[in-house]
Amino acid sequence: MxxxxxxxxxxxxxxxxxxxxxxxxxxxxxxxxxxxxxxxxxxxxxxxxxxxxxxxxxxxxxxxxxxxxxxxLSYREKIAQLALGFIKDDSILTHSYSRVVMKALLHAHKTKRISVYVTEARPRGLGLKTHAVLTAAGIPCTVVLDSAVAYVMDQVDFVLVGSEAVVESGGLINAVGSNQMAIIAKAAHKPFYALAESYKFHRLFPLSQYDLPTHTANILSFPSLPVQGTASSAEVAPTEAHNTSQAEKAIDFPVQRTMTPEQIAQNPDVDYTRPDLISLVFSDVGILTPEGVSQYLVGMFAG
Structure with missing residues (x-):
């Protein structure tokens, strides 16, 4: 110190x-x-x-x-107690790995019969950690491909995620993939619950993904293509035909099966979920609507 x-x-x-x-x-x-x-x-x-x-x-x-x-240190336990009232004998979908979500699920397992679907959460694969911990605790758990969230949504009762931050709009910043999960849950009429310790309430007001402090110009940018020189108008058509032929031939060649570290680095770690997609926020200060989070933040920083 x-x-x-x-x-x-x-x-x-x-x-x-x-x-x-x-x-x-x-x-x-x-x-x-x-x-x-x-x-x-x-x-x-x-x-x-x-x-x-x-x-x-x-x-x-x-x-x-x-x-x-x-x-x-006791906040996660308080949140787990609050969430328990909303957990029945349910199938739950969660995302990646969250300590507060794990606390809530393990607490619910003591008195409820729950089963859990968890996304793999590429590229770090932290959903596999969630699967290992829940399975060791005796909770039925299945890993879901990130691209299979819509497929599994009809099988779950609600979605439960953690948070990197809950912002002043009442929206959520969390591991990338949370936003698309919330959109699918809304379309399927399934509740989307966020768990967040009050020290993660943040006076940010993002309007889109590109307002997040983690966003940089490198994220999802296109690589520069090699300069081939300036072709005359007479050469344009044959060149295009040649490129098309090469692209078609490439289909028969062995292709890259996983993303390179450079490609992974060009992807975001977190995304922003709008408040209208969030059903409730469970926190140590209570069960709040997204609008309630906004009011709490204003009151907290006003003294």
Whole structure:
């Protein structure tokens, strides 16, 4: 732990921002981290105090911060308890691997007869981890291809996913594939539930996938084609015919079966799910509608 030498509130907030920036540089996907850091800095600046000195204020902040960190360890258990009331003897579809979802499913297994479909969640394949843990716990679990979500949707009672962040619009940022799962669930009239610890509530307001802080110009970009030189108008038709012939011949050649690391790197890690696709958000602060998340965030950062 680093003890700051800040002598004013301005210096303390600057030190916290610098520390948050150092953490971001060490994290590939910093969305959840950003949400937690933003919340802690808001807590520091809005914290009511009656300390006689700034040193006394810092001591009290450290005390309260440690208390909050200790309480945060129980959040997943609270969420699991809240979700239990919505889980019957159901078939559930989940996505990738989420610690809070695992807590809810394992908790439900104690009193319910549940079965779980989980997406493989390429490219990292974290759905296989979910499958292994649930199977070891005695929960019937089947791995589903990411491209088979629509196929399996009629077999499930609802969808249950975790979160990287729940944003101010009430929308969800989560492992890529969550958005298409929510769209299919909406079309099939199946509830789509998100589980999120309140420290993942984030004051972002994305309107599309391209507003996410993780989006870069490299994501889903097209590679540059080699320059073949400038052809005259008389040469255009034969060249096109030649290229078509080559493309047709390529069908008979052995083709690449898996994506290369370079191709994977051009794909997003997370996506954004609109609030109108989300049925409810289960959090340690209660069961909220997407609109309720917005109201909670406004009240929290207003002090």
């Amino acid at each position: 680093i003890v700051t030498t800040a002598g004013t509130m301005f210096e303390l907030v600057q030190a916290l921002n610098d520390g948050a920036e150092q953490l971001r540089k060490r994290t590939a996907n910093s969305i959840s981290l950003d949400a937690g850091c933003e919340l802690f800095i808001a807590f520091v600046t809005l914290f009511p105090h009656e300390s006689d000195s700034f040193a006394g204020l810092k001591t009290e902040l450290i005390k309260q911060g440690r208390k909050y960190a200790a309480e945060a």
